[in-house]
Amino acid sequence: MDDITARFKINWPSFALNVDITIPGRGVTALFGHSGSGKTTLLRCIAGLERAPQGFLSVNGEVWQDDNHWMPTHKRPLGYVFQEASLFSHLTVMGNLRYGLKRISDAQQVSLTQSIDLLGISHLLDRKPDSLSGGERQRVGIARALAVSPRILLMDEPLAALDLKRKQEILPYLEQLHDELNIPVLYVSHSPDEVARLADHLVVLDDGYVLANGSLAETLARLDLPIRLGEDVGVVIDATIGAIDEQWHLARVDFSGGSLWTRDRGLPIGRRVRVRVLARDVSLAEEHPGHSSIQNVLRGRIDAIANDEHPGLALVRVQVGDSTLVARLTKRAAAELNVALGQELWVQVKSVALME
Numbered sequence: 384m385d386d387i388t389a390r391f392k393i394n395w396p397s398f399a400l401n402v403d404i405t406i407p408g409r410g411v412t413a414l415f416g417h418s419g420s421g422k423t424t425l426l427r428c429i430a431g432l433e434r435a436p437q438g439f440l441s442v443n444g445e446v447w448q449d450d451n452h453w454m455p456t457h458k459r460p461l462g463y464v465f466q467e468a469s470l471f472s473h474l475t476v477m478g479n480l481r482y483g484l485k486r487i488s489d490a491q492q493v494s495l496t497q498s499i500d501l502l503g504i505s506h507l508l509d510r511k512p513d514s515l516s517g518g519e520r521q522r523v524g525i526a527r528a529l530a531v532s533p534r535i536l537l538m539d540e541p542l543a544a545l546d547l548k549r550k551q552e553i554l555p556y557l558e559q560l561h562d563e564l565n566i567p568v569l570y571v572s573h574s575p576d577e578v579a580r581l582a583d584h585l586v587v588l589d590d591g592y593v594l595a596n597g598s599l600a601e602t603l604a605r606l607d608l609p610i611r612l613g614e615d616v617g618v619v620i621d622a623t624i625g626a627i628d629e630q631w632h633l634a635r636v637d638f639s640g641g642s643l644w645t646r647d648r649g650l651p652i653g654r655r656v657r658v659r660v661l662a663r664d665v666s667l668a669e670e671h672p673g674h675s676s677i678q679n680v681l682r683g684r685i686d687a688i689a690n691d692e693h694p695g696l697a698l699v700r701v702q703v704g705d706s707t708l709v710a711r712l713t714k715r716a717a718a719e720l721n722v723a724l725g726q727e728l729w730v731q732v733k734s735v736a737l738m739e
């Protein structure tokens with residue numbers, strides 16, 4: 384079975400975890416939730432560092448824990464990456480990578496070489512950890528976690544200790560892992576940008592419970608349960624750079640529902656990207672707006688309407704091709720537009736964030 388099933392119940396005096404989820408056995412699943420919602424505790428249960436009685440865990444068909452059987456942490460084929468890589472200071476980078484790989488089999492040797500390549504650390508192998516930057520240390524930590532050929536990679540806020548510049552340096556490596564490795568990744572993050580950029584699947588925890596569990600695109604477009612990844616409700620769309628307007632420094636991103644113009648970030652035509660569109664940047668109109676400062680105009684069909692948090696506001700979900708956008712309108716505007724399910728109208732998108 385190509386999936387991961389985790390059922391854990393923990394009752395501590397001040398906190399209870401009650402999780403029963405099945406998530407894909409490949410790709411990146413982001414674990415999102417406010418501080419103290421149980422993200423690290425769930426990772427620790429999966430790693431066998433916390434023992435939930437009567438728990439169940441299977442990873443792509445292999446049962447690691449059930450009523451009769453509990454695999455100890457050191458037997459679980461997993462990689463664990465923490466906020467800060469704790470490397471042995473007396474060993475070189477290579478020594479750190481090899482540590483724990485008792486007898487390096489041929490298969491593992493390939494994996495070690497592959498980990499070094501994927502994280503771009505071949506020039507650092509003879510260095511000692513003290514001479515590395517925080518970002519380099521973290522890349523070594525991730526390579527070390529991969530070198531054991533894990534069946535699952537657990538990453539607990541791997542970029543949280545780094546400044547923005549270092550984060551931006553490491554994100555492309557994480558994207559490459561995502562594209563090139565077949566290892567499922569459970570990725571804990573507080574950062575909307577990281578989640579929007581890396582995740583395929585999203586699990587939202589709230590006070591030890593699972594609030595939502597589904598594909599990133601579908602979960603973010605749920606109006607019954609608007610998920611604020613950051614400052615606002617918004618969707619993520621997979622797209623491709625389709626054209627560059629050099630005169631105006633703009634890039635056109637094409638997706639199944641049409642095209643959107645955004646600031647040119649120097650990415651080549653054909654590059655797959657993700658764009659994030661926030662509800663506050665989407666508006667609706669009955670008539671084509673013609674000349675307007677908003678240049679992104681698409682045709683869509685309303686498929687859901689819900690109240691927003693404020694009584695004066697509504698969220699309206701619009702299908703544009705195979706993609707979904709969410710607009711925030713005042714209820715007065717919604718009444719004037721007579722918004723109704725199935726209605727076709729023009730969708731204006733003021734701003735698009737390119738996740739690259």
Ligand SMILES: Nc1ncnc2c1ncn2[C@@H]1O[C@H](COP(=O)(O)OP(=O)(O)OP(=O)(O)O)[C@@H](O)[C@H]1O
Pocket residue numbers: 395396397398416417418419420421422423424425
């Ligand atoms: N061993 C333990 N015994 C008792 N309570 C614990 C234990 N470990 C964690 N907790 C509590 O469980 C709750 C969840 O903690 P956890 O670290 O899983 O949250 P989190 O979502 O990862 O938070 P953050 O985003 O701040 O890292 C917290 O209230 C924490 O104090």
